Amino acid sequence: MDIFGLVLVVGVAFGFAYTNGFHDSANAIATSVSTRALTPKAALLMAAVMNLAGAFLGEGVAATVSKGIIETPKGHHGMVILWAALIGAIAWNLVTWYFGLPSSSSHALFGGMVGAALAGGTTVIWSGVWEKVVVPMVTSPIVGLICGFLVMLAIMWIFRRANPHRAKRNFRVAQTVSAAAMALGHGLQDSQKTMGVVVMALTISGHHTGSEIPIWVKASTAVVLSLGTWAGGWRIMRTLGRRIIELDPPQGFAAESVAASILYITSYAFKVPVSTTHVITSAIMGVGATKRVRAVRWGVARDIVLGWFITMPAAGLVAAIIFWISWAVVG
Template structure:
């Protein structure tokens, strides 16, 4: 009975984390469309919530990576304590970043939480999996975001160099309706699966299942939680991305959304790697801005964001280790 109660606590914590993930990542899925005035907030938020919900049903490769590649499952109550602590550490960091209005990565917070809680327990961290399935994608995805954002924006500037700015803006406002929906779909495909992976790992830990297949109820509940968070909106982070990093017009917004959508699809469906859509979007905004000129980007703001990125994994790890110690002390 106690083990079942602990499992329920982990599932609830996972859904709370998914909500904070949606609350946090809603900012980057719709900020470019709102900042460019292609969509109103009241159109962009329901669109993002719906497409995030749909994206959660399109695959489970990232969920399997989270469940299998990062830490060894620890059987019984201690394993559930590790997962509960990891989720608490990640959720606390998400809420702190949201409060500060900083576009931090919920994915990196979750992995940091898993590492911190596992190291505080008798568990083993699969460092080979952390390197290939987390650290490498963590570095590659933002670089790809910058490069694709830069190249797509450069192509737009060249193709429409003889077209009036008003006509270009009008055309890309329409195009952003499609690219914004695609970006939200990719967000659901990536981020909802991270919650699924944790819940499946909890089910394996207590012996409810022996493989890492994702049950339908896990897909539905994770998708609903992250979509609810997305529908709530992350206005603090939107102000940072939409106004403080670089000016966003419809053409630039389309370039960012197209770049990030392509990277989310590639990493989710082909690589099965948990990457940060927040970092990728921020880098794509910088890349699209530098396609015009370097002065388009507020580099001091971007440097502050990068510093926050670097704190995510160690901070979430420390919080998770403390939560694990508290859980062990009490129970």
């Protein structure tokens, strides 16, 4: 039964990674596609490859996920908690994908973990949730908004005498680099979150005792995330690329560069999980506001931010219900 539970949880974790990939593929490529810097197929292929590469660049975020959010009991009980957490996160990913809402897969996972842990009567590390999830969730979009605004102002000043058509053409080329950097950062951040859950499952089943992540976990998670990215998330791509603001190549380059920088800094300097969705969306709002404040469709932005705040409790509620049902059946 324990082996079956382990296989089931790891399989569902890969399912979450796949939904994470197609849900968040827009984060890396929506701006490049909307400015016509890349064709959709080329952008998706590039994002999938860079997601795959990014998964092998660090382990700090995975350690935070596996040890700093909840404590799972050994054996069958712990497996049911992880199962419920993942189902809650997947359910929220699918709902927000259907409505084209760029919510955070990361915070859906964290909400699912907390909700399942509370329903299962195990320990939630509230200090870790606050410091490693809630604080970055609030601060990273603010930083993205401000930095996006400032970087775009700097670009406008530096290129104020440049030929507009030539500058746009050059920034369209530069966007291939910034989009690749964004996709690499997405792989670095988001693949580690699934890795952390798989390591938790291996640990509570007694199949993993070390501190390093097994290479097969890294490779398989990276491949599944990349396959999900290749599948694409066209509904969300339209929201990020067109509905918030009509982007031009310099704005797209600024937004992607800012978002990618935040992903790398939080991964290596702070080892905290942040949402790629939050940072790219806020950066887009920041660069758009330099044109004029009303250029940003703040009504759309309001709906997106509202989705951010309800993601964790909504995924947590679904996870709690799944735990109670599952425990009643197999507990």
